[in-house]
Amino acid sequence: MTTRRLRTTAARLLAAWLVVLALVGSSVALVPAVAEVARSTWADVLASTRPIGLLTMSDGYTQVAAIALALAPLLPLADVATSLRRRRALLRLAAVLGVVAIVVLTAATAGGAVPVRARLTSLTVAVAVGLALGALISAALRPLLGAHPAGxxxxxxxxxxxxxxxxxxxxxxxxxxxxxxxxxxxxxxxxxxxxxxxxxxxxxxxxxxxxxxxxxxxxxxxxxxxxxxxxxxxxxxxxxxxxxxxxxxxxxxxxxxxxxxxxxxxxxxxxxxxxxxxxxxxxxxxxxxxxxx
Incomplete structure (x- = not known):
């Protein structure tokens, strides 16, 4: 795949993933029924895996992990789409995405039984881990996509x-x-x-x-x-x-x-x-x- 085609593909995937995250986040935040269905579905999934010893952690831990994994692809896709060069723009993008994610997810979980401090802590950890994981993947892509990836x-x-x-x-x-x-x-x-x-x-x-x-x-x-x-x-x-x-x-x-x-x-x-x-x-x-x- 040529460099130009790779950049175009990454840009399209980034746009699509941002649209998906925006739609899911806004739906969960604005429609309480959607939030409840999401929580119950997630609980059912975990209930089906725990008898075999998989994902036996608490629901909150797995939710934080899921949010982090959902945010992780953003920085690598943005990095590839911008030719692996615009580092300051990517850092600003990471900061903006982090703030937006925390605000949206806080709104999505408002009114629940979880205290505000615990909720904010969970969301901050999820966003920080997701962006850190994305930064690691982005840094690893540079040598792999470079002129001599077989070093x-x-x-x-x-x-x-x-x-x-x-x-x-x-x-x-x-x-x-x-x-x-x-x-x-x-x-x-x-x-x-x-x-x-x-x-x-x-x-x-x-x-x-x-x-x-x-x-x-x-x-x-x-x-x-x-x-x-x-x-x-x-x-x-x-x-x-x-x-x-x-x-x-x-x-x-x-x-x-x-x-x-x-x-x-x-x-x-x-x-x-x-x-x-x-x-x-x-x-x-x-x-x-x-x-x-």
Whole structure:
């Protein structure tokens, strides 16, 4: 695909996605019946996945994640549509989109049982995460769409990646295959801390399950990063695949050999997501190293 055609396609997709978000947001905000149907439908979807151990977090956590994912494509599409150059315009666009999203979503949830402070906190977190994820994808697209997307890491980078892989692999094995969960000792302290945060206005979705899912995501970010530093930009997606395979092997091992540990599809989802994020970070790092060299 030529550069001009790629820019045109990205611009059209961006316009279409903005129209979809505007229509959905305005419908939910202006028509209470639509908001109620959306909430009940989302609850039904979660109810169908939780018996198999998927999306067992609270409704609020999954709603924040959904909003973040809906906002994430905006910056990458705008970046490609503007030839990957107009950075200040994109930053202004991000700020405007963030403010508009918070205002619209606050109006959409007005009158509910959730306190205003908790509602604003949730929406701010969702918008910030969505735009940060979009910025990461946008930064990763630059080296992938550049003149030399098949860049390979140098010998020093690969040696560092090999050492990191050995050390972090041992750490993952230690955490994954101990007879008891590594967080069993700190769980009561964490639960009490979260309860205190809830009393001062933090959203109820910031629960132990939310912290656990987020921690499992962050835990596998180095996996994707290390793999990309080993294989290069052309096969950057191997980082996400490696995270999925390693996590699946860990969950299967826990299911078969560790009766005190619990295999979970949520863990597989979180670990795979973390590895994908790590792979994107690796793409950005390799791109910068290539520009310096």
């Amino acid at each position: 390979t890491p140098g010998p020093a980078t690969r040696r560092l990646a090999v050492r990191s892989a050995l050390g972090y692999g041992a750490f993952v094995a230690l955490v994954a295959f101990t007879s008891r969960p590594v967080d069993s000792g700190v769980t009561p302290l964490l639960v009490r801390a979260l309860d205190r945060l809830h009393t001062v206005g933090f959203p109820a979705w910031m629960s132990y399950s939310a912290v656990e899912f987020t921690a499992n995501t962050v835990f596998f970010v180095p996996v994707g990063l290390i793999v990309v530093l080993l294989v290069g930009l052309r096969r950057w997606w191997w980082g996400a695949v490696a995270g999925f395979v390693i996590s699946g092997s860990v969950e299967l091992g826990q299911l078969l050999f560790l009766p005190d540990r619990f295999a979970s599809l949520d863990d597989l989802l979180a670990n795979s997501t973390g590895a994908l994020l790590g792979a994107l970070v690796g793409v950005v790092l390799l791109g910068r190293l290539a520009r310096r060299s």
